[in-house]
Amino acid sequence: MAVKGNLRDFSVTQLLNLINLARKTGTLTVEGPNEAAWVSFQAGKLIYAQLGNEDGTLVGILVRTGRITAKQAQVIKSHAGDKSDKELGLLLINAGYLTQQDILAGIRQYIIDIVYRLFTWVDGFFRFDNDVLPPDDRIVMRLDLENIIIEGARRMREWEQLQEELPNLDMALDFIERPGANIRDVNLNVEEWKVVSYINPKNSIRQIMKANKMNELEIRRIVYALIQAGLVEVVRPPGMPLPPQARQVPAVDKRQQSSLVNRLIDRIRSL
Amino acid sequence: MQTVKMVVTGPFAAGKTSFIRSVSEIDVVSTERKISTEAERIKETTTVAMDFGRITVDDDLVLYLFGTPGQKRFDFMWEILSEGMLGFIVTVDSTRPETFREAKGILQTFRAYAPTPYVVAANKQDMEAAWTVEDLRIALKLDPAVKMLPCVASDRESVKKVLLELLYSILEDMEKK
Ligand SMILES: Nc1nc2c(ncn2[C@@H]2O[C@H](COP(=O)(O)OP(=O)(O)OP(=O)(O)O)[C@@H](O)[C@H]2O)c(=O)[nH]1
Ligand SMILES: [Mg+2]
Numbered sequence: 349m350a351v352k353g354n355l356r357d358f359s360v361t362q363l364l365n366l367i368n369l370a371r372k373t374g375t376l377t378v379e380g381p382n383e384a385a386w387v388s389f390q391a392g393k394l395i396y397a398q399l400g401n402e403d404g405t406l407v408g409i410l411v412r413t414g415r416i417t418a419k420q421a422q423v424i425k426s427h428a429g430d431k432s433d434k435e436l437g438l439l440l441i442n443a444g445y446l447t448q449q450d451i452l453a454g455i456r457q458y459i460i461d462i463v464y465r466l467f468t469w470v471d472g473f474f475r476f477d478n479d480v481l482p483p484d485d486r487i488v489m490r491l492d493l494e495n496i497i498i499e500g501a502r503r504m505r506e507w508e509q510l511q512e513e514l515p516n517l518d519m520a521l522d523f524i525e526r527p528g529a530n531i532r533d534v535n536l537n538v539e540e541w542k543v544v545s546y547i548n549p550k551n552s553i554r555q556i557m558k559a560n561k562m563n564e565l566e567i568r569r570i571v572y573a574l575i576q577a578g579l580v581e582v583v584r585p586p587g588m589p590l591p592p593q594a595r596q597v598p599a600v601d602k603r604q605q606s607s608l609v610n611r612l613i614d615r616i617r618s619l
Numbered sequence: 620m621q622t623v624k625m626v627v628t629g630p631f632a633a634g635k636t637s638f639i640r641s642v643s644e645i646d647v648v649s650t651e652r653k654i655s656t657e658a659e660r661i662k663e664t665t666t667v668a669m670d671f672g673r674i675t676v677d678d679d680l681v682l683y684l685f686g687t688p689g690q691k692r693f694d695f696m697w698e699i700l701s702e703g704m705l706g707f708i709v710t711v712d713s714t715r716p717e718t719f720r721e722a723k724g725i726l727q728t729f730r731a732y733a734p735t736p737y738v739v740a741a742n743k744q745d746m747e748a749a750w751t752v753e754d755l756r757i758a759l760k761l762d763p764a765v766k767m768l769p770c771v772a773s774d775r776e777s778v779k780k781v782l783l784e785l786l787y788s789i790l791e792d793m794e795k796k
Contacts, residue, residue, distance in 0.1 A: 513720050514724070515724045515727060516727065516728060518731075584734065602793060605793050606793055608623070609790045611676050612680070612786055613787070615675075617783065
């Protein structure tokens with residue numbers, strides 16, 4: 349019987365636990381909110397992952413994990429011909445471009461990041477195909493699942509909490525005017541500064557996220573910290589259309605409205 | 620005949636149904652169900668669609684009080700319930716800090732649906748484990764301009780006070796415009 353279902357009923361944590369304990373070999377396909385992911389395992393160890401139509405070849409991974417620039421990647425690709433990832437990896441090492449460690453660390457980071465991202469998916473179909481493995485030429489890892497599950501579960505909790513606290517990324521941010529508080533006096537890291545520089549009641553949190561090429565977890569983390577520190581508050585962006593049903597009390601004139609509210613007040617006082 | 624409505628919201632088991640029950644002139648039309656999931660079994664029943672209470676003001680004005688379901692999987696009801704509301708009340712169980720974060724999230728969500736006035740009711744103030752209004756204000760990081768009132772949802776006088784404070788805010792808001 350194939351392992352398949354919906355993440356609503358069987359979470360990513362449970363799936364990875366199952367794969368780990370049953371020492372499964374094969375590929376897990378998960379259809380997330382905006383993209384799909386494929387994660388492969390050998391005897392219960394994580395060996396490979398690919399996200400959506402991202403370039404999961406060695407060159408693509410090295411660019412994504414910041415080990416080479418896009419320009420270098422183009423040069424490498426134009427010289428690589430149809431070499432397999434393994435051959436290409438050797439070539440890069442021999443040519444002194446990168447060390448073996450650089451390459452392995454890059455692939456490892458890439459795979460694990462994809463798996464961590466899966467933990468934030470709470471809805472979506474999954475399927476495990478026994479014995480389906482990534483193409484032969486790919487460089488694979490052998491990573492223990494235990495630590496990944498623990499860290500992933502921790503991130504999932506954080507994600508849930510952040511989502512409760514900041515449910516709506518279409519809201520905007522504004523600085524809190526407080527005597528004595530000056531944003532310049534606060535120690536912020538580069539990522540936080542990037543967000544701060546876009547803070548304006550006109551920019552939604554989602555726009556700030558896109559402008560900084562962040563994902564939802566990253567932007568929520570930073571905004572949450574800024575709110576916690578009492579530096580910013582969530583505000584409704586001026587252009588944000590009210591949902592149609594949020595129309596107010598019928599636009600009768602002001603006197604009539606206050607008379608209505610006064611009647612309510614009198615009535616409740618008399619209860 | 621005119622009807623106006625106010626919404627009572629807040630996390631699971633914060634006391635929304637009790638609040639409405641205390642002042643409604645009809646038996647609250649509640650959609651309570653036995654609780655199914657183990658995690659939320661801290662009480663016997665929960666509201667699944669909404670609570671519905673009524674206060675007749677005079678021959679041609681009626682106030683409806685709508686209570687939202689507390690469990691997250693019913694939050695698709697929120698937007699519908701907030702339609703055209705005069706204002707809303709966020710009830711918080713002052714004895715359960717684990718729900719404060721969610722209360723803040725609900726508050727923000729409702730504020731996004733409609734920029735109407737609202738007040739926060741620090742409920743269950745009769746219990747020993749209740750956080751004080753001052754501590755709760757800090758925990759929820761409420762703007763000093765937002766009214767936060769001590770409340771015991773089963774006590775009619777206490778509920779009246781919360782409703783009145785909301786109405787005063789609504790009046791002020793109208794006069795500003
Ligand atoms: N001591 C005390 N108990 C209260 C108070 N308000 C509510 N309760 C109790 O808290 C529990 C939850 O109250 P409900 O009114 O059902 O809460 P609710 O917000 O409608 O709950 P859901 O609809 O399930 O989200 C019940 O056991 C109430 O009797 C209060 O002010 N003081
Ligand atoms: Mg209820």
